[in-house]
Amino acid sequence: METRAQEQKKLEEMLRQLVKESATRQDQAIQELRERQHMDMEEVRQMFVNLHASISSGRGHHSPANQRSEGNNAPRSQIFPRFTKIEFPRFDGEDLKGWLYRCEQFFEIDGTAEDAKVKLATIHLEGRALQWHQIFMKSRLTRAIPSWEEYISTLSTRFRSDLFDDPMAELKGLRQIGSVLEYQDKFDSLLNRVELSEEYAVSCFISGLKDEIQIPIRMFQPRTLQRALSLAKLQEVAIEGHSKNHKGGARVTTGNPPLLPTTCHGSNDFLSKSPRGARLSPA
Template sequence: MEGKMDALMKMIQDSEARMSREMGSIKLAVDDIKPDIITLQGSVSRLQPEMEQIKATFEAWRPEMEAKVVGLGDAVKDLRRQVDHIAKGVGAGALGRPPSAAPPSMSPSPSSAPSGAHSGQLGLGKEHLTGVVVVTDSPPSLPTPVTGQTTNLSMVPFDPGASATRVPLGNPPPHSDFPKFDGDNPRLWKKACEKYFRVYSVSTEFWVEHATMHFTGNAALWFQSAEDKIGEVTWSELCEIIYTRFDRGQYQMLYRQAFKIRQIGSVSDYIERFDTLMHHMLAYKPDLDPTFFTTRFIDGLHNEIKVVVLIQQPQSLETAVSLALLQEEIRDECYQPSSSSKSVSFVRVNSKALAPLSTVNTSNFKQRVLNPGDDKKGHEQSRQAIGSRKFAALKNYNQGEDETDQELHALSQQAMGGTENSTCFRLQGVIQGQEVLMLIDSGSTGNFISDSLASLLQGVQPMHSPVRVKVANGEILTGTSLIPNCEWHCQGATFNTTMKVIPLQCYDVILGIDWLKAQSPMEVDWNCKWIAVKQGSSRKGYLV
């Protein structure tokens, strides 16, 4: 027990000795830094008056700066309101006196301001500005009517901030109508809307409401029923919804048209139709290979032009277009009659017009023409007889042509060109599992199906006699087969229509006036693009 106590006492003595040594070390360190502390205290004592002076200066300056900041904020709000008026076409003349309370440090003196920066017929909505927003440092006052006098104005930089993109200030842009949307070309409509928003500095929060206010036709009817389901959406989300609804299968249809388009008139007409198709496709896929368009353009040319263009191996679409136009010009010049044959008359005749000419006895006429000794009277009688025979032949020819035209079917320019107007509208249908693009066209007289689609279907039968179809540009198309009672489906309804097979380029099926008569009585709204036909004992509407 005593041994343990001795060990404990020794441990305590050792700890006390160690602590004494550490305290001595600390004391020495404090003694070393004590002069530095005394020096620092002296420096703080010397800086104390300066710090008090700085604090007093700041306290005196602070209220003045806060007042200037508040005034600047009010001026910016007023300027933003004025810029919105300018963007809407009100004109700078309705703005009144420029806002005040701008900080002096931000405005040059009046002597440095440009003279005549604010002039024109003030109050009429037309102003000539220098392209900047102007602010003066005059005392605050209520806006007053502008009198048209020249005012020296100072310039400050300004950014509206409320608009997605800044529009350079100056004369307001000319008025233009907002692009309307009826369901066609949604991508083109989107770009036109965004351009309008940039020009007129429309805030992004109003884009959706402003755009949907200008829906028309089928798009307006669709949005009326879908608005509650859509809810509040952003501009990008609205565009995606529109693409889903109105852009279904458009690119696939355009791609098919690229393989069907053919020259049916002049090269210029073909170039115009091909250019429209090409830019529609590029709107969906801007990175399409240019060689694709060059190849498709050449393949659609008339054979006599295509052969010459292919030999030249054009490396670009522009070169192929130039070669096609040049070849057409050379071909037309080669087929023009020479000047020595101007007196010869060329008359188109058919079999019905030839019969009267075959029974005419022309032996006397030949004898008189070959005999140079005939008198003038006999020659005149011969000319009268020839004129009578020509008139009779022409009369019979016209009658035969009229009868022939009555046997022709008609096909509108919209059906051949892939366009749409107020007398026709499009449908998406299904035939034997194939998605087809259909055109209900009151300007066509028959029901037709394209030969390329018919080659994929069953039930094609030859006709007893070929059918002849006259296009609006005068071209005659011929078909030799048909699909009797072809079953097709559209929006839940089923129809059976006999369709004649002809070469179509843009549409898969054309439903003409024959189909419209067969569905009568019915309801049609050509403006809103819908048709209601009777299915059994009920009526059902189909929106396009």
């Protein structure tokens, strides 16, 4: 009996040892798996960091912007996904105002540091603009990079073609010659160069339209440019339809009235079409 009890005890001890070893190996395997997962995640994170650095260097992105964000501990507002490629606008001497506007939009989205703006802009100059930049930098008494405000001020003196223009006078004197859309294009181009209230802009827009378009529009007293433009287009279509219906002197009646009231010529059409010499007999 004692021998059997001893054997059973040995078996139980061996079983406990096996269970213990199995648990130890399982713990080790779990730990190794966690470490491997951590290394894989770190590898992936590093790949994204390298990719972002590669994209940033490719579009002229400078590290001072990142340093500024980290120093302030204030996260920037991300309008676009982190890895969206935003092309910096190029400038060859044409449309300076439009280029400066796009630059400011880029700086805001990118969070570009003040001391990096000029450097970033100059590597995207071409043609006459690049030639001017090289001469400008050589003529400076110092090799220090100018501030963005100083740079665009000097740049404007060279490339702005409207320094001595009077867009307000042009806007007030603008008159419609072609279609409403052609007039709108010229009007928008001038309006973009001045600061006007909506009310005054509407007044200028209507005043420049052709008489047969602006007079009916005034009856509706539009308060916004969009409303005035819509009415002008409708009146233009009504006039074109009216002209087609009266082409060749033959009046064609349609089931749809004009969208806006138009001046009707030939109000004595009925009398002119009455048989010559016809008399009205008493009833």
